[in-house]
Amino acid sequence: MNEKQTVPKEFDRVSRSYDLLSALNPGYSEHLERSARRMELAPGAKILDLCCGTGLSTAALRRAYPDATITGMDASEGMLESAREKSDLSDVEWLLGDAMDPGAFGAAGRYDGILMAYGIRNVPEPDLCLERLRGLLVDGGTLCLHEYSVRGSLWSRMVWNVVTLGIVIPLGLIFARTTKIFRYLRRSVLAFDSVDALEARLRKAGFTDVRTEPMGGWQRGIVHSFLASKPS
Numbered sequence: 264m265n266e267k268q269t270v271p272k273e274f275d276r277v278s279r280s281y282d283l284l285s286a287l288n289p290g291y292s293e294h295l296e297r298s299a300r301r302m303e304l305a306p307g308a309k310i311l312d313l314c315c316g317t318g319l320s321t322a323a324l325r326r327a328y329p330d331a332t333i334t335g336m337d338a339s340e341g342m343l344e345s346a347r348e349k350s351d352l353s354d355v356e357w358l359l360g361d362a363m364d365p366g367a368f369g370a371a372g373r374y375d376g377i378l379m380a381y382g383i384r385n386v387p388e389p390d391l392c393l394e395r396l397r398g399l400l401v402d403g404g405t406l407c408l409h410e411y412s413v414r415g416s417l418w419s420r421m422v423w424n425v426v427t428l429g430i431v432i433p434l435g436l437i438f439a440r441t442t443k444i445f446r447y448l449r450r451s452v453l454a455f456d457s458v459d460a461l462e463a464r465l466r467k468a469g470f471t472d473v474r475t476e477p478m479g480g481w482q483r484g485i486v487h488s489f490l491a492s493k494p495s
């Protein structure tokens with residue numbers, strides 16, 4: 264089995280400590296909200312939060328678009344259970360499903376925007392996934408991949424190694440009593456696309472107006488908003 268196919272099961276194991284660990288990561292929620300706002304969706308937009316996890320990215324979308332209709336999808340039952348418990352997100356439609364084919368798991372109709380935060384790196388076939396996401400958008404709709412990319416920058420790779428080896432993995436051991444998913448996180452980010460490569464992937468999947476915007480703080484050069492449009 265491809266390692267990526269086991270990722271949701273590993274998230275099940277850390278779902279109860281996920282929000283606490285994210286709160287210890289400076290800027291985590293603010294950065295998600297920045298990506299959400301960068302999508303510049305109109306009032307009343309219909310939005311899919313793919314790989315929504317415990318709903319932290321969904322909450323960022325809700326803050327940016329108070330009257331949007333939002334669907335959150337994730338393949339981890341544990342993460343979704345935590346999302347469902349959030350009373351401020353009680354109007355969100357939660358779906359258990361695989362990001363490789365959201366349409367097959369009830370993500371129906373066309374979306375004005377799709378946010379995929381820390382998701383595309385984890386799917387087994389990113390090119391096919393992106394093509395399917397384009398198919399789920401309205402013409403002119405916006406995709407935002409909020410994702411790590413450190414390839415091509417020695418400095419970013421060094422910061423990433425220091426932060427994951429020195430902070431993230433030890434905190435995972437203390438609070439989640441496992442290091443597996445955090446070691447995977449370190450490895451998968453180091454192996455993931457450079458900014459140029461992910462932009463090329465988006466264009467190859469039929470998106471236009473592809474652009475990358477940075478985050479601030481220690482995540483500058485590490486986390487980015489990759490924005491792209493479905494041609495009208």
Ligand SMILES: C[S@@+](CC[C@H](N)C(=O)[O-])C[C@H]1O[C@@H](n2cnc3c(N)ncnc32)[C@H](O)[C@@H]1O
Binds near residue numbers: 271337
């Ligand atoms: C790092 S969490 C991010 C959660 C949320 N978007 C956030 O920003 O806090 C990644 C999520 O992707 C989910 N995931 C990984 N592979 C998936 C797949 N193939 N289909 C759906 N969800 C997946 C995991 O279960 C996990 O909840």
